[in-house]
Amino acid sequence: MTSTGGYLRRTRRSLRGRSPLVRRTDRFEARVFSLLVAAMLIMVPVAGIVIANVQSTQVALAQQQLAERTMVSATLDADPVVANAGWGEFSYVAPSTAPATWEFRGVEHHGDVQITGSEVAGDEVQVWVDRAGAVTLQPMSVSAAEFSSVLAGVAVYMFVLLIACGLFALAHWGIERARSREWSREIEAFLGSTSSH
Structure with missing residues (x-):
């Protein structure tokens, strides 16, 4: 298993000029890894833009809700019906409702x-109501x-990071298969050339 440091070293070595020890699959893998790193870096400002846009929308919605909703005191007209809920041996008290007037x-x-x-019944509770009083x-x-x-x-x-890592893992798997086939062909060619003498 190649570590991140190993990929960085291999990428630097593979992208640095021509070398007889660097294969075509090494260069391709280095480019794919460079694309992964670039995607991670590019997504940082994109995530910042998403945060800014969502924040402006959500803050505006929160301010609108705060302006449109009011807390009032409601008087319970009857005792609440407490409903026990559960599954098997486990049970809990579910939130209950009661008729009230406000x-x-x-x-x-x-x-x-x-x-x-x-x-x-007769106790007061605090409830939020909209502009219509509901x-x-x-x-x-x-x-x-x-x-x-x-x-x-x-x-x-x-x-996006998960997608990019998944694509890189898929590309790495294909590169490793191609590299293994290439090594097998060259070893067979080498052994065949030595055995003929």
């Missing part, structure tokens, strides 16, 4: 809200938007 912009609203604690999800924070943009850039880089 007021938003002078209008009373009714609906089911999610309960995460031990609240009972229950909605918690808005995304700006820090979460920035983190997701970094993850997107890293994912793009790793995806």
Whole structure:
């Protein structure tokens, strides 16, 4: 198994002028390895561009959600129904819902809200509502938007890197087969020439 340092040395030796010890397969492998390194370097600024674009979009979405969603206090109209869920011997308490009433912009609203604690009927819980006063999800924070943009850039880089490494491994496999066939032909030719004398 050739290490990265070995590939670098072989690449430098194979690309440096003509040498009787450097075969055509060595030069081809050196060029393929150079393309892999170039792809890795080129993808660094590309990943940075992806991060910047996704960050601007996600931060704008987070700011829009923060502007459109409001947290209000809702009063539970009944006790929540706690549902036990599980598989086999393992069980856990699933998130439960309960009917509740809340007021938003002078209008009373009714609906089911999610309960995460031990609240009972008459208790107040905090819920997020949209502009119409309907229950909605918690808005995304700006820090979460920035983190997701970094993850997107890293994912793009790793995806391209995996493809490039896979193509290099495939090319290396083909090069090794060609090199082995070439060595076999030359050894047979050499042994045949010596045995004839």
